[in-house]
Amino acid sequence: MPLGLRRFQQEGDDHFVTFSCYRREPYFAAPDAKDIFLDSLELTRRSYLIDVLGYVVMPEHVKVLVSEPPNHEAPLSKALQALKISVSRRLDTRPFWRRRYYDFNIFTRDKRVEKLKYMHRNPVTRGLVERPEDWRWSSYRHYLLDEDGPVQITKV
Numbered sequence: 001m002p003l004g005l006r007r008f009q010q011e012g013d014d015h016f017v018t019f020s021c022y023r024r025e026p027y028f029a030a031p032d033a034k035d036i037f038l039d040s041l042e043l044t045r046r047s048y049l050i051d052v053l054g055y056v057v058m059p060e061h062v063k064v065l066v067s068e069p070p071n072h073e074a075p076l077s078k079a080l081q082a083l084k085i086s087v088s089r090r091l092d093t094r095p096f097w098r099r100r101y102y103d104f105n106i107f108t109r110d111k112r113v114e115k116l117k118y119m120h121r122n123p124v125t126r127g128l129v130e131r132p133e134d135w136r137w138s139s140y141r142h143y144l145l146d147e148d149g150p151v152q153i154t155k156v
Contacts, residue, residue: 013068013105013106013107014051014053014065014066014067014068014105014106014112015065015066015067015068015076015103015104015105015106016063016064016065016103016104016106016115016119017063017064017065017066017080017101017102017103017104018061018062018063018101018102019061019062019080019084019097019098019100019101019102020060020061020097020098020101021060021061021096021097021098022093022095022096022097022098023098024060024061024098025060026059026060027059027060027091027093027096028057028058028059028060028062028137029059033091034057034137035137035150036087036090036091037057037062037087037137038055038057038137038149038150038151039150040083040086040087040090041055041064041083041150041151042150042151042152043086044079044082044083044086045066045151045152047079047082048069048071048074048078048079048082049069049070049071050066050067050068050069050076050079051066051067051154052064052065052066052139052151052152052153052154053065053066053067053112053116053139053153053154053155053156054115054116054119054120054138054139054143054153054156055119055138055139055151056119056120056122056123056135056137056138056139056140057137057138058122058123058126058128059128063119063122065106065112065115065116065119066079067154076103080101084096084097109156112156113156116139116143116156119138120132120138120139120140120143122138123135123138132144133145139151139153142155143155
């Protein structure tokens with residue numbers, strides 16, 4: 001871990017995590033690339049038994065709201081590492097990811113809701129769509145319409 005970076009994992013908290021493509025390149029610009037990320041997220045959810053509370057895939061970064069794995073031998077950092085490796089192998093761009101990721105521990109329901117709203121509005125804020133429900137690479141439609149998507153969502 002880089003000097004001075006401290007993560008608070010294995011605490012039983014949910015985590016709001018953001019990670020970016022190398023040099024903020026838009027490696028997720030194509031719909032197929034975003035779909036591959038979501039498929040890898042679902043595989044990681046199943047393998048590490050994490051709850052995915054929300055997500056959004058943007059052209060050059062992703063945001064996820066997830067629980068910690070129940071098995072303390074496999075901390076969240078390992079699940080995220082597996083997710084990033086899966087995506088980079090399937091999309092075959094090197095290097096694919098920036099090394100670090102932003103991780104914010106979530107302690108309250110209000111903070112979970114705040115982070116979900118923030119991530120679901122991200123495509124609108126960036127001018128990619130007019131309404132959050134128009135961006136099919138987020139969990140917003142699951143919350144709004146109770147639609148099943150490529151990733152199983154545990155509702156807040």
